[in-house]
Amino acid sequence: MHRVSALLRTSILGLTALFTIPVMPAHAHFGAIIPRADIVTQSEEGNLTLDIAFLHPLEQQYMEMARPKQFGVLHRGKQTDLTASLRPVKAKGPGQNNWFTRWEAEYAISRPGDYTFFVQPQPYWEEAEDSFILHYTKVCVHGFGLELGWDTPVGLPTEIVPLTRPYGLWTANLFTGQVLVNGQPAPFAEVEVEYLNSSPDNPSPIQPPSAPYVTQVVKADSNGIFSYAMPRQGWWGFAALSPAEWTLPHDGKDKAVELGAVYWVHTADMR
Amino acid sequence: MIRRPIVHIIAAYLLLMLLAGTPIRPAHAHGVSLFAYLDNGMVYTESYFSDGRPVVGGKVTVADRHQKPLIHGETDKQGLWSFPLSGALPLVITLDASLGHRHTFTLRQAKQ
Numbered sequence: 001m002h003r004v005s006a007l008l009r010t011s012i013l014g015l016t017a018l019f020t021i022p023v024m025p026a027h028a029h030f031g032a033i034i035p036r037a038d039i040v041t042q043s044e045e046g047n048l049t050l051d052i053a054f055l056h057p058l059e060q061q062y063m064e065m066a067r068p069k070q071f072g073v074l075h076r077g078k079q080t081d082l083t084a085s086l087r088p089v090k091a092k093g094p095g096q097n098n099w100f101t102r103w104e105a106e107y108a109i110s111r112p113g114d115y116t117f118f119v120q121p122q123p124y125w126e127e128a129e130d131s132f133i134l135h136y137t138k139v140c141v142h143g144f145g146l147e148l149g150w151d152t153p154v155g156l157p158t159e160i161v162p163l164t165r166p167y168g169l170w171t172a173n174l175f176t177g178q179v180l181v182n183g184q185p186a187p188f189a190e191v192e193v194e195y196l197n198s199s200p201d202n203p204s205p206i207q208p209p210s211a212p213y214v215t216q217v218v219k220a221d222s223n224g225i226f227s228y229a230m231p232r233q234g235w236w237g238f239a240a241l242s243p244a245e246w247t248l249p250h251d252g253k254d255k256a257v258e259l260g261a262v263y264w265v266h267t268a269d270m271r
Numbered sequence: 272m273i274r275r276p277i278v279h280i281i282a283a284y285l286l287l288m289l290l291a292g293t294p295i296r297p298a299h300a301h302g303v304s305l306f307a308y309l310d311n312g313m314v315y316t317e318s319y320f321s322d323g324r325p326v327v328g329g330k331v332t333v334a335d336r337h338q339k340p341l342i343h344g345e346t347d348k349q350g351l352w353s354f355p356l357s358g359a360l361p362l363v364i365t366l367d368a369s370l371g372h373r374h375t376f377t378l379r380q381a382k383q
Contacts, residue, residue: 044379112306112317145304145374147321 028192028215029126030057030237031135031262033117038167038266039142046109048141052119053091053102057194057237058206058214060093062100066122071105074116074154082107082117112146114167118154123248123257132248135239135260142167157182160240160263163225171267176227178220179240179261185224192217192239199234201268206232233269237262305331305366307378309356314378318350318366325350329368336361 034051054065071083082105090099109115117139123132136156140149153161163176179186193216197206208214220226220240230236244257301320308315314333318326329346335358344352346366356362361379366372 042377042379044377110308112304112319144306144376145302145321146306146319146323148323 028056028194028239029063029124029133029135029260030055030192030194030239031119031121031137031260032057032196032237033119033137033139033264034196034235035117035139035141038140040109041144043110046143048107048109050105050107050117050139051089051102052086052105052137054121054124054135055093055102056214057196057198057235058208060197061096062091062093062102063124064100065102065124068103068119068121070118070120071103072118072154073107074118074149074152075111076113076149077152079154109141109143112144114147114149115141115143116149116152116154117141118156118159120156125250125255129258131256131258132250133258133260134244135262137260137262137264139264140166153180153183155183156261158186158240158242158259158261160238160261162263162265166263166265169230169265169267171233171269172229172231173267174227174229175236175238175265176225177238177240177263179224179226179242181242181259181261186220186240186242187222187224189220189224189226189240189242190217191220191226191228192241193228194237194239195230195232196235196237196264199266202232202234230265230267233267235264235266237264302374303329303366303368303372304374305329305364305376307362307364307376309360309378309380312356313353314356314362314364315353316346316351316364316366316376318346318352318368326366326368326372329366332365332367334363334365335359336363338363 032053035048040046054063071086072079072081085105086103088101089104091102092099119137123134126133136158150166151162158181160177160179163178179189218226218228240261242259244259247254248257301322303320303326305316305318316331318329326346327348331352332343333341335341342354346352361377363377365375
């Protein structure tokens with residue numbers, strides 16, 4: 001019943017957005033892991049569904065996502081491989097004629113502490129950019145009041161390590177993170193920020209007045225540290241981009257690879 | 272007017288506390304939580320501050336779903352306390368760690 005309601009709400013939001021958002025070129029790509037909750041306080045809340053997708057979050061446009069190379073979770077210093085738990089789901093955004101593959105997984109938050117979920121996708125070929133895109137994506141779910149682990153790096157080739165505790169955030173809070181590439185700070189990395197228009201608690205679809213409003217852009221400082229204040233309740237994605245030092249073949253030619261370190265946080269209005 | 276000897280005593284006391292390594296941390300900044308799970312007929316509770324420090328000497332009370340008290344105990348140096356399950360789930364388990372720190376956890380499932 002909840003699933004039907006959520007789908008209906010998403011459809012309504014999507015259709016509304018379709019008729020209200022001006023036609024504009026697609027912008028930032030984001031890997032995404034969106035759990036049904038980012039805080040678990042009682043055991044009956046612990047069975048989570050996580051949605052994993054590759055999309056334009058504000059425009060709600062999906063891209064085809066191949067089965068991720070790895071999906072896992074880090075809890076109290078221990079990594080667990082959850083790749084086998086992934087199941088494909090078809091998704092379609094407003095105005096999209098085709099269905100695209102995203103992924104779902106179930107996971108039980110069963111012990112105190114912070115759970116950092118992460119995805120290492122397969123490289124995505126983006127014809128328009130003549131390059132591959134590879135977004136290493138993370139999200140943190142807090143369990144049972146023990147605030148330990150949210151600032152621990154997973155050890156991905158590139159990742160955002162939060163300097164702000166990434167849950168229990170109010171709308172307009174400042175989120176600060178550090179961009180790492182190969183475990184080292186990435187000076188002056190460009191960080192793209194987008195709001196997930198299909199956030200379950202989005203009160204109404206966003207209608208950006210022009211293209212620059214779709215994707216916010218901030219630059220990290222010399223230590224790879226960036227900040228952004230999130231003006232609306234719902235889910236926010238941060239994607240720090242860097243070129244890979246290696247290439248991948250496509251049609252017999254070597255092509256550049258854009259690496260992304262993506263992190264998702266949720267905000268709630270003060271009531 | 273404060274007499275000089277009293278000022279000296281207060282200053283000496285503060286200095287002594289600092290030298291003794293009294294932790295300078297806000298008492299209320301970290302919330303407390305209790306987590307419980309059932310294993311082989313025993314209910315195990317863990318009580319901790321949000322930063323991971325154990326709640327030592329916390330009062331734990333257990334009630335049934337109608338709030339009828341069943342058993343109570345106190346956490347040890349690791350913040351742990353356990354008891355045998357004698358009734359039906361759910362159990363409403365409340366930690367009172369003093370200083371206004373209080374948390375209630377409802378144990379509903381046999382398997383966590």
